[in-house]
Amino acid sequence: MMSKIAMGLGLSIALIACTKDEETIVVPVSAITVKDLAADTVTGLGLDGRPQSAGTTTYYSLVDNKIIASSDAASTKWDIAFSSTKITVNCGTSGPGIGGAFVFKGLFDDLKTLPVDSTFATDNSNAASFAIPLGSGRAWYTYDGLTTLVSPIAGRVLVIRTATGKFAKIEIISYYKGGVTLPASASVNDKLFKQRYYTFRYAYQPNGSKTF
Amino acid sequence: MKKTRYLLILLGLFQAANVFAQTRFVKDTLDASGDSVVVTATRTERKLSNLTVPVTIINAKTIQQNGSLRLTDILKEQTGINLTSGFGAGIQLQGLNPDYTIILINGEPLVGRTAGVLDLNRIALGNIKKIEIVKGPSSSLYGSEAMAGVINIITDATMGSPLTIGLRYGTYNTVDANLETKFQTKNFQYQGFINSYNTDGYSIRPNSNSRVRTPIERYSTTQQFKWELSSKTNFVLNTRYTNEQIQNEIAVSNNGVTIYSIGKENIKDLNASASLNHRFSNHLKTSLRTYTTTYDAVQNLLTINGLPYRDVLNHNFKRIENQTDWDLNKKIQAVFGIGAVWEGVKSSRYDSEKLRKQNDIQYAFTQWEWKASEKFTLIGGVRFDKNTQFASAYSPKLSMLYKLNPQHQFRLSIGQGFKAPDFRQLFLDFTNAAAGSYSVFGSAQAQQVIARLNALGQIGNLFPNYNLLKALKPEYSNGMHFTWDWKINPSSALSLQLFRNDIKNLIESQQVGTYISGAQIFSYLNIGRAFTTGFEVEGQHRFNANWSINGGYQYLRTGDKDQIAAIKSGTVYSKNSQGYSRLMKLNEYVGLPNTSTHKLQVKLNYNSPKGHYLNVRAIYRSRWAVNNNNGNEVFDNGDVFASGYVAINSAAGKSFKNGVSIQGGIDNITNYIDAANLPNLPGRTFYTSIKYELQRKNKIK
Numbered sequence: 001m002m003s004k005i006a007m008g009l010g011l012s013i014a015l016i017a018c019t020k021d022e023e024t025i026v027v028p029v030s031a032i033t034v035k036d037l038a039a040d041t042v043t044g045l046g047l048d049g050r051p052q053s054a055g056t057t058t059y060y061s062l063v064d065n066k067i068i069a070s071s072d073a074a075s076t077k078w079d080i081a082f083s084s085t086k087i088t089v090n091c092g093t094s095g096p097g098i099g100g101a102f103v104f105k106g107l108f109d110d111l112k113t114l115p116v117d118s119t120f121a122t123d124n125s126n127a128a129s130f131a132i133p134l135g136s137g138r139a140w141y142t143y144d145g146l147t148t149l150v151s152p153i154a155g156r157v158l159v160i161r162t163a164t165g166k167f168a169k170i171e172i173i174s175y176y177k178g179g180v181t182l183p184a185s186a187s188v189n190d191k192l193f194k195q196r197y198y199t200f201r202y203a204y205q206p207n208g209s210k211t212f
Numbered sequence: 213m214k215k216t217r218y219l220l221i222l223l224g225l226f227q228a229a230n231v232f233a234q235t236r237f238v239k240d241t242l243d244a245s246g247d248s249v250v251v252t253a254t255r256t257e258r259k260l261s262n263l264t265v266p267v268t269i270i271n272a273k274t275i276q277q278n279g280s281l282r283l284t285d286i287l288k289e290q291t292g293i294n295l296t297s298g299f300g301a302g303i304q305l306q307g308l309n310p311d312y313t314i315i316l317i318n319g320e321p322l323v324g325r326t327a328g329v330l331d332l333n334r335i336a337l338g339n340i341k342k343i344e345i346v347k348g349p350s351s352s353l354y355g356s357e358a359m360a361g362v363i364n365i366i367t368d369a370t371m372g373s374p375l376t377i378g379l380r381y382g383t384y385n386t387v388d389a390n391l392e393t394k395f396q397t398k399n400f401q402y403q404g405f406i407n408s409y410n411t412d413g414y415s416i417r418p419n420s421n422s423r424v425r426t427p428i429e430r431y432s433t434t435q436q437f438k439w440e441l442s443s444k445t446n447f448v449l450n451t452r453y454t455n456e457q458i459q460n461e462i463a464v465s466n467n468g469v470t471i472y473s474i475g476k477e478n479i480k481d482l483n484a485s486a487s488l489n490h491r492f493s494n495h496l497k498t499s500l501r502t503y504t505t506t507y508d509a510v511q512n513l514l515t516i517n518g519l520p521y522r523d524v525l526n527h528n529f530k531r532i533e534n535q536t537d538w539d540l541n542k543k544i545q546a547v548f549g550i551g552a553v554w555e556g557v558k559s560s561r562y563d564s565e566k567l568r569k570q571n572d573i574q575y576a577f578t579q580w581e582w583k584a585s586e587k588f589t590l591i592g593g594v595r596f597d598k599n600t601q602f603a604s605a606y607s608p609k610l611s612m613l614y615k616l617n618p619q620h621q622f623r624l625s626i627g628q629g630f631k632a633p634d635f636r637q638l639f640l641d642f643t644n645a646a647a648g649s650y651s652v653f654g655s656a657q658a659q660q661v662i663a664r665l666n667a668l669g670q671i672g673n674l675f676p677n678y679n680l681l682k683a684l685k686p687e688y689s690n691g692m693h694f695t696w697d698w699k700i701n702p703s704s705a706l707s708l709q710l711f712r713n714d715i716k717n718l719i720e721s722q723q724v725g726t727y728i729s730g731a732q733i734f735s736y737l738n739i740g741r742a743f744t745t746g747f748e749v750e751g752q753h754r755f756n757a758n759w760s761i762n763g764g765y766q767y768l769r770t771g772d773k774d775q776i777a778a779i780k781s782g783t784v785y786s787k788n789s790q791g792y793s794r795l796m797k798l799n800e801y802v803g804l805p806n807t808s809t810h811k812l813q814v815k816l817n818y819n820s821p822k823g824h825y826l827n828v829r830a831i832y833r834s835r836w837a838v839n840n841n842n843g844n845e846v847f848d849n850g851d852v853f854a855s856g857y858v859a860i861n862s863a864a865g866k867s868f869k870n871g872v873s874i875q876g877g878i879d880n881i882t883n884y885i886d887a888a889n890l891p892n893l894p895g896r897t898f899y900t901s902i903k904y905e906l907q908r909k910n911k912i913k
Contacts, residue, residue, distance in 0.1 A: 107785065107793055129730040138732075142843040146888065147852060153843025154793045155785025173791035180791060181841065184852045184888075199791070 029203045029212045031108075032065055035179050037198040039082035051192055057083040062160065062168045062204045076163035084196050085141060085150060085175070087132045090163035092123035094130075097163025101131035103139050104157040108171040108201065111157050114210035120161050132158055140172050147184040148191055150175040160202075168204040169212060251319070252344040252364040254579065254591065255353050255547060256537055264591045264611035265625045266695045266709055268345040275337050277817075277825055279863040279877040279899065281380070281388050281409070283335035283343075283365065284892070289813055289829055289861075290345065291764025292748050296806060297891045300331025306347060306711055307744030307770045307807045308360035312631055312689070314350075316364040318450055320485050321357070323529045323555075324507025328634060334454055334481060336432050338378065338390035339405035341368035348711070349629025349691040351607035352593040353549075355575055359629030359689045360713065367403065367434060367450075373871065375906035380875075382899030386411040390903075401438040407431070429457045444491045454481040473515040480508040498536040505529050524565045526558040527635075547579040547593075557635040561642060562654070569639045571601040571632075589613040597630075601638055601656055603685045605630045623695040630686040637684065637719050637736040650732040652721060655684045658735040662725065674725040677737060681724065685738050689715040703754035712745040741773035742804060757821070763814035770803035775846045786850055787842045800848040802837050808856070810834040823867035830860045838889055854889035858882065871905040 039058045042051040059068040059078035068078040076097040081088045090097030100120030104111055121131040128134075136143035140158060141150050158170040176182050179199040182190060203212045248260045253267050260267060270286055280286040287303050288295045294304045302310030311328030314321055315335075322330055343365050350358040378390040387410045395402040409430040432454040439447045460475035483505040491497040506528045513521040533551030540546060553573040558565055579593030594608045609627030616622065638656040653661050658681045665671050691713045698706045718740025725733040746769055752762035778784050779798050786796040811833050818826040839852035860882055865875030876899070883896040 105783075107795070127729050133730065137843070142840070144839050144841065144852075147839055147841070149841065151841045151843055152787075152791070154787045154796075155844065156793070171793060180789075184839065184841070201792075 029205050031201050031203045033173070033199070033201040034060075034065070035199045036177050037067075037082065037200075039196045039198055040084050041196045042192055045192065051195070053084070053196070055083070057081050057088075062162055062170075062202060063164075063166070063206070079162040079168070080160055080170070082198055085143075086130070086134055087140070087158070088123050089131050089160055091131065091161075093125040094123040095163065098161070098165045099131075099163050100161040102159050103132065104159050104169070105155055106157060107155060108157050108169065108203075111159070111169055112212055114159060114167065118159065118210075120159075141175065149182060149184065149186075150195065151181050162204075166205060166208050167210055167212075168202055170200050170202040173199040173201060248342075250344055251366070252316070252346050252362055253350075254581065255319075255535065255549070256545070261621070262589065262613070264589055264613040264623055265350075266347050266623060266693055268347070270343040270345070272341055275340060275343075277827055277863060277865070277875075278829065278861070279875060279879075279901070280337055283332040283337060286337065286343065287332065287363070289815070289831060291750050291813065292347065292766045292768075292811070293345075294806075294808060294811060294833060295892055296329065297889070300326060300329050301333050301892045302329035303332060303363075304806065305345075305360040306713065306766070307746070307768045307804065308689075308713060308715075309806075311634070312357065312359040312629070314354050314357035314362050316354075316362060317452060317483065318366060318485065319364060320450075320483065320501075320503045320505070320531075321354075321529070322481075322483070323505055323527045324479075324481060324509065324525070325527075325634065326509070326525070327636070334430075334432075334456065334479070335365065336388075336390075336407040336409065336430075338407050339367050339392050339403065339434060341366050347709075348625050348693040349607070349609065349627040349689055349713070351605070351629040352595045352609035352627055353577060353579065355573070355595060355597050355607070356605075356630060356632040356686065359631050359687070359691075359715075367405070367436060373905035373907065376903065378901060378903035380899055380901035383897035384412045384894070386897075386899070388901075399440040401436075403434075403436040405434045407433070427459050431455045446489050448485075448487045448489070450483075450485045452481075452483045454479070456480075473513060475511065475513045477509070477511045479510075480506075482506050495539040496536070498534065501531075501533045501535070503529075503531045503533075522560060524558070524560045528556050530554045543583045545581045545583075547577075547581075549575075549577045549595075551575050557639070559635070561636065562639045569635055571599060571635075571638075573600075573632075574598045587615045597632075599632060602633050603683050605632070605686045605688075619699050621695075621697040623693070623697075625691075625693045627691055629689045629691060632686050633684045633719055633736065640736075650734065651727075652734045655681050655736045658724065662733065665727075670727055671733075672726040672728045672730065675723065677722060678724045678735075680737060681735055684719065684736065685717050687715060687717045687719055687738070689713045704752065706749070706751045709748040709750075711747070713743060715740075715742045715744075718742060739774075742771065743773065744768065744770045744804075744807070758818055760817045760819075761814065762817070763812070765813075766811045768807060768809055768811070770807045771801065772804060772846075776801065779846065784844055784846050785842075786844060786848055796844065796846065796848055800850075802847045802849060802851070805837045805839075805847055808834045808836045810856075823869070823873070824864075825866070826862075826864040828860065828862045830858060832856065832858045836889075854886060857884050857886065857890070859884055859893065871907045873903045873905075874901070875903070876900045 037058060040053045040056045042053050044052045046052045057070060059070060059073060059081045061068050061077055062079040072078065074096060076090060079090055079099060088094040089099040089101045091099035100122050102118060102120055123130045133139045140156050141152050143150050152172040160168045160170060162168060173179060174181050175195055175198060177194040177197040182194060205212055248269050249257050250260050250263060250267050251257055253263045253265050260269065268290060275286050278286060284295055284301045287293050292306050296302045296304050296310055303313060304310060305313045309328060310330065315330055324330065343363065346362040348361060350362045354362055372394055374394050376392040380388040389408045392405045411428050413428055434452040437449040441447055456479040458477040485501060485503040487499050487501040489499040509525045511523040531551060531553045533549060535547065535549040538546045556568045556570045558568045562569060575595060575597040577593065577595035579591060581591045583589050590612045592610050594606065597605045607628050607630055611625035614622045637654055639654040640652055643651040662671060693709060693711045695707060695709045700706060717738035719736050719738055720740050721734045722737045722739060723732050724735045727733065746767045748764060748766045750764040754760040779796055779801055782795055784796045785793045786800065788794050813829065813831040815827055815829045834856040835853040837847040837851050838854050840847060841852050842850055859880050861879045862881060863875060863877035865873060867873040879897045880893060881896060885895050
């Protein structure tokens with residue numbers, strides 16, 4: 001099951017509380033946490049030892065904070081889509097939108113204004129290149145073959161240009177059901193069936209500016 | 213069947229041997245004895261008490277009474293040494309990885325490292341006279357790999373029983389059988405040794421519901437011939453051959469699906485050395501040594517589904533060396549050495565398993581010892597290594613000994629060690645088709661390979677560090693060791709050692725470019741800087757004629773200097789318990805992975821004049837970081853650790869006057885198991901052994 005918690009007020013206060021010396025007037029954008037978003041969850045184990053799944057993609061609208069039906073995949077209703085560890089944005093070969101993305105190294109709260117020279121990449125599945133690069137250690141996660149766990153990389157923010165050209169920032173919190181990365185000692189069953197549930201927080205700026 | 217055969221042979225020999233049986237006096241040698249002669253520290257024979265660098269000696273009696281079969285068994289019970297797993301069982305000395313300790317047998321290096329690790333289970337201990345461990349950089353004498361230290365395994369033909377036979381049986385059907393013969397005439401000595409080791413192995417892995425067998429069969433034989441050609445000249449020939457077969461039938465079940473695979477591994481290791489030694493006078497002697505070794509490993513993995521995997525490694529190493537020792541006068545002694553090495557590797561991990569990759573080395577070294585007074589000795593040495601495939605290396609070392617009085621001795625050594633880039637770092641040619649098609653190219657040919665790909669239009673981007681790929685430098689460490697030995701009274705001794713190693717030019721893989729598709733291209737560059745530092749305390753005490761205790765403790769801190777700098781500059785992040793990123797603080801940094809802050813071992817020993825003995829050995833190792841789980845590539849408290857643990861081993865036995873000795877032992881009494889992090893530690897195991905040494909009628913001096 002998926003639950004959404006809008007914690008706008010709480011996080012804004014926390015944000016201000018954390019700010020020490022910067023006195024810039026920030027248009028308060030509420031940070032939203034999405035919990036346990038299922039993304040092509042595992043149905044079983046294949047003969048080759050790899051997890052099996054239906055190969056689905058979960059489309060999500062950052063504007064409306066809701067899942068978009070896959071029948072609308074060819075529309076600009078969605079901004080970002082999840083399928084196991086692959087995250088795509090509505091652009092290029094992934095969708096008809098004018099989206100894009102890049103990976104920012106730093107803290108979610110510290111990213112208040114997008115750097116002027118920010119360049120957004122787009123998806124090009126033909127060349128196997130994506131705005132949010134696939135693979136362990138490249139964009140947002142590392143995979144450990146020994147523990148078989150996917151862990152979000154600390155200090156990575158996915159900066160997203162939405163399907164309609166507005167801006168949002170995302171921090172992936174967990175890839176496992178329950179919102180916390182499983183411990184290395186978790187059972188094989190848990191590691192298999194609790195994966196592919198995204199918990200992330202994001203802030204969306206509806207006014208089209210690059211400031212959060 | 214096999215066991216019965218061993219037993220029959222054994223019984224037959226007992227009968228024959230009884231005829232010669234004679235009373236024997238078991239001499240108890242204390243480890244601390246300053247009269248022990250050490251060769252590894254200076255490449256000349258020196259009394260332990262006159263050495264300027266810290267040396268540990270493990271003698272045959274300790275090995276035997278501990279019930280140690282393989283080199284790993286005894287090394288893991290030494291201060292400052294931890295066992296590592298992965299690519300066989302290697303050792304970590306004072307926090308430095310297995311690649312940084314050179315392993316010698318009678319002064320000649322073992323080769324055949326996989327990912328930098330020499331599997332020390334290869335070495336049987338049945339015929340070992342002693343093991344010498346020198347801590348601290350020793351490249352000034354031994355060249356590459358002697359960065360953390362040197363472990364020299366010494367077999368000796370000269371003393372002992374003409375025939376020794378031993379048989380041991382233990383848990384997992386582990387059978388170890390030894391046969392050693394010694395033969396001596398006026399001008400000729402021979403030692404022959406055969407060891408066979410068979411085990412069904414064990415499985416402590418989770419998810420293996422059917423019994424996983426890892427039968428290992430190892431045979432090794434060593435031969436030593438020594439001819440006294442004249443009173444001044446002798447010729448020594450040593451050979452060693454090991455053959456190891458491992459067959460792994462793996463059945464792993466996940467959710468009712470079982471995957472079967474069979475892994476077969478065959479390792480052949482052959483070494484031969486010959487040395488001609490001549491003494492011109494009491495002040496001048498020289499030796500000409502040649503050494504050749506081949507290491508052959510073939511691995512095949514067949515899986516019920518998926519492609520078979522085959523891995524081949526052939527490593528050979530040939531060396532010729534001359535060493536001359538010259539005593540100028542009573543105070544000054546000099547050593548000169550010159551040599552050449554031809555080293556080559558063929559492997560399926562490089563572009564073709566048929567093509568030999570070659571590196572040639574020429575080197576020279578000298579060492580000067582100045583005995584300034586009865587109290588003070590100073591040794592300086594330097595070695596130069598010229599390599600064909602990478603930059604040359606100078607290795608200086610300075611060490612000194614100050615004997616304040618018979619109770620207190622101080623030693624200080626400062627030296628530089630190096631480790632040559634290994635063949636993998638020079639020649640690896642690997643492309644992973646499954647995971648994002650990344651490639652790794654060894655630095656010696658990366659530019660060539662990438663240029664070729666570029667001509668084909670396959671290269672997207674090249675990073676600036678691509679231009680640095682040409683001349684990989686050796687990894688360097690600067691080590692400092694200070695030791696204080698305190699003989700408190702005739703029955704107690706204590707020693708304290710402070711150490712620090714600073715390592716630079718660490719060779720690490722780094723991205724140097726991308727393909728058109730965006731897939732990454734990696735190679736190896738000299739980028740890392742690290743340190744290990746800490747102290748060791750060792751002590752021993754004899755309560756009375758029968759009971760004694762000894763022990764050692766190591767405190768170790770390690771770190772990657774670049775990571776520390778990054779943390780200080782505020783560019784390293786961690787996660788809080790809710791999964792939100794935050795800045796990482798320096799006090800959360802735990803240092804290098806696989807290093808433990810504390811290691812302690814204590815051994816309680818009982819020896820009776822009648823030949824009974826008992827020992828109980830406890831080893832504690834504190835937690836060590838194994839995996840990074842927040843992707844910051846820096847190890848902090850939030851990462852995955854292997855828990856600290858205690859292993860307790862015990863052995864007891866009796867030596868009879870007729871040369872028979874029996875032993876029984878239990879390893880890992882508390883049955884501590886950590887399948888993921890300690891695959892080399894099986895659960896509780898039992899063993900019993902019997903040994904017979906034919907008594908020599910007249911000892912030939």
